[in-house]
Amino acid sequence: MRTIGAGAVSASLTGAAMVAESKPGPPEKILDATDTVKLKLNINGVNYAVLVEPRWTLLFVLREAIGLTGTKEGCGRGECGACTVLIDDIPRYACMTLAVEAEGRRITTIEGLMTGEELGPVQKAFLEEDAFQCGYCTPGQVMAVEGLLRKTPEPSMDEIRTGVSGNLCRCGAYHHIFRAARKAAIRKTR
């Protein structure tokens, strides 16, 4: 498990995370794949106690165990970014992060950008600029932009493009995504 853990962390970096710095994670425990383990996850400021198999991804636990289905699965293997969440403010692919690796970290999902029923600034910019079509990659795109802006509050257009380059959009809404990212950056810094 030790090698899987380290590999998954490095491979789970999204485009925006490549712009940001990667911090070393906590020491990894060696676990048996058939056991279930008790885990405490801090998601959007709320503590969840869950029983997981060590092979379960953070994505699977978020969606199927806890029911936070805003985070989407597009490929399950670190290619598309639909599952992007923030771990300690850095965008990461939840499909490439084992749930057990996420213990003790601050996990933020699309649901965590809301204030009650109110959209966060990045979400609002996506709404206004029509920065999506089918909407399935959208939570991941929003999280990539959110992570980018937490690290780089006033990004250049190149930084925006790199920041969402780990997030595929098959509908091709990139142009509007760039606009939304810029709008959100201006709003957030004002």
Added chain:
Amino acid sequence: MAEDGTIYYTNGLPVPDTPAPGEEPEFWKETDVVGKRTPRVDAYERVSGTAVYPSDIKLPNMIYGAILRCPHAHAKVKKVDAGRAEKMPGVRALITGDSPEAGGLKWKYRGYSGPLFDAHCRFEGEVVAAVAADTPYQAWDAVHAIDVEYDVLPHVVDHNLALTGKAPEVHDQGNLAGTDEYERGDVAGGFAEADVVLEQNYETGCQLHTPMELHGCVADWEGDRLTIWESSQGVYAVQSVLSGILGMPLSKVRVIGHYMGGGFGSKLWPGKYTVLAALMAKQAARPVKMILTREETFLCVGNRPPNTMRLKAGVKKDGTLTAFDFECIGPSGAYPGGGTEIVDWLVRDLYQCDNVRCLSRDVYIHAGTARPFRAPGHPQGSWALEQMMDDLAEKIGMDPIELRLKNIPSISQGRGIPYTRTGLKDCIERGAERFGWKDAVKRAREQNRSGSHIKRGVGMGACLWIVGGGGPPSTVVIKLFRDGSVNLNMGASDIGTGTKTIMAMVAAEELGVKPDVIQIEHADTGTTQYATPSGGSKTVPTEAPAVRNAAIDVKRQIIQMAAEDLGAPAVDLDYEGSEIVSMKDKSKRIQVTDVSGLKKRGVVIGVGYRGPNPKNKSVNPFAAQFCELEVNTKTGEMKILRFLGAHDSGRVMNRLTYDNQVFGGIVMGIGFGMTEFRQLDANQTGKLCNRNWHDYKLPTALDVPVDMESLPIEIDDPEANNTGAKGLGEPVTIPTASAIANALYMATGIRFTKAPVHPMEMRRRLSAGKEG
């Protein structure tokens, strides 16, 4: 074709009529809501993560399905041993070809009918067995524990070899799936008249849809009633297919598809996975969630077939096109899928030419069956035709834009009837002007003379789309509540094009309310009206006129009620915003919400139907796209600097989502032209080599230009339908790749006849010299 009702998006489906709508309303002269930049009515749900897609459904007691697929391009299943798998932890249902549940069930697609579990596997990815378990992890553990003995057989996966007589036969009747021949005029005579005759071979790669949401469904039984949540472009298509296969009444198969994460044609039809989910849900008496893996979506849920084409064309010195001779071969895949479907349509219809001959041969190969893919056939045909047009222009010393403008047809030659309107000329002319074509050409030529290894090119391509006018059937129900809020009920899916928003805007326009007071119920066979699947760029021109008629039906009833309140005859009354006003005495007016009939009844229900299309006229959208790019001749890297899409899709219904479609179509066209191709291991295994997004490259944010412009060419088309809107979603991706190819030619002097042109191909051709 469109006329006989068998266009691809309804191929194989029974399509009912709708009643005539009665008198159609007048064409809008001015609009208050329609056309404006309006954020989507469901944007909140989509950006907040609260939208529930089929893959988000979680039901009590739900289990997860996984499918064992044949790993060989061609094999016969000798034996399936699921003994070990059945006993594995968490396994609740298991089905193979030997299971009683599967007995006698037939899979149907586009006229083909065969066993659900076919022991003769004709492509890598054919279904062999399926499991449902408490978690997807356990389901996959069990799939891996099923032992299958295969007889591996020889394969053919190269469509160019399918008809050579040396290839193994995919079906007993041979590898020819179908032939389509077309001829008009005197082709030999046309070539004799020409001053210049050119002939060229072209090839396009196989493009895979890979929508972001995986194909899949959730199936749940309550007694003898089945509910399916399917990621689908058409819930009624899923219902029709499922009820047919399972032998169930339509009323007992409810299909729901409120949100769906992209389809591009690959979700017009359910999959075998849908049937397997239903069967295992029955077996386990528990709901089954069956979401395919990404790899499966590369193998078995459709593709845009690769095409090998030959085009011969003749032109006079003055630019008159004298003849086209077009030939095309392409693979349906293992089963009928439309391997060459409408690839030749642009040759037949786009430019004025009296003498045209087309021959298309659709073949079977041992690979996944094709499905319609955004503007089937057209980007391929465009790749050949638009490059040929540029070559002809060069040979006769004419600007490529001028040559195209010289050959604008006055009628649809492919159908022999007029277009209701054609914006082809305006798209090319106004697009070129806005793009700054002449200056851009000059700039590119100067840079290329300068000796820099960075070469520049500009290119363009024009197109039309074979359909895009929509048509019946469509029924829409609008409810106006006593507080002035509105419920709009329609069966159509919103596949990400903004259908719901446009329908809310149409209803708001007529009823004098804001779009955000309108609640939309859609895409549910249990609660909404019949609709054909959202495909063919026909959803807006099909549904919007019916929405308008439904709103007008509501208004008619409200006016009758207001007549009593105002003491004025109904014929004198009309709507002004959200008030009813007497046209004879403007002081007589009443707010809709004050109308006592509405207050008393609480709701007024209006029904609207889609009227027929004009007789003997063709309704088509048109477009021209322009691009400027640079080629690094040292590395082979290409950089698209800018793109402009000039589109005539009739009335612009929502400028915000309209532009988004244009940009999105261009992005997908960039993929078709520069990054995407399916690589099959033709010589050894026949297996797919690039079965994920690492190896099969979609355009990312770094592959598309920041400088993109959408220029609507808005031409009133009152004959098309009562809103004047025509399809947009498909034309936007047709000429993109050919515009890129033409720009690459200007930059490098090399004709890239094989798509896609990726940096390796560019380097190869640069090294091989200009004859390569």
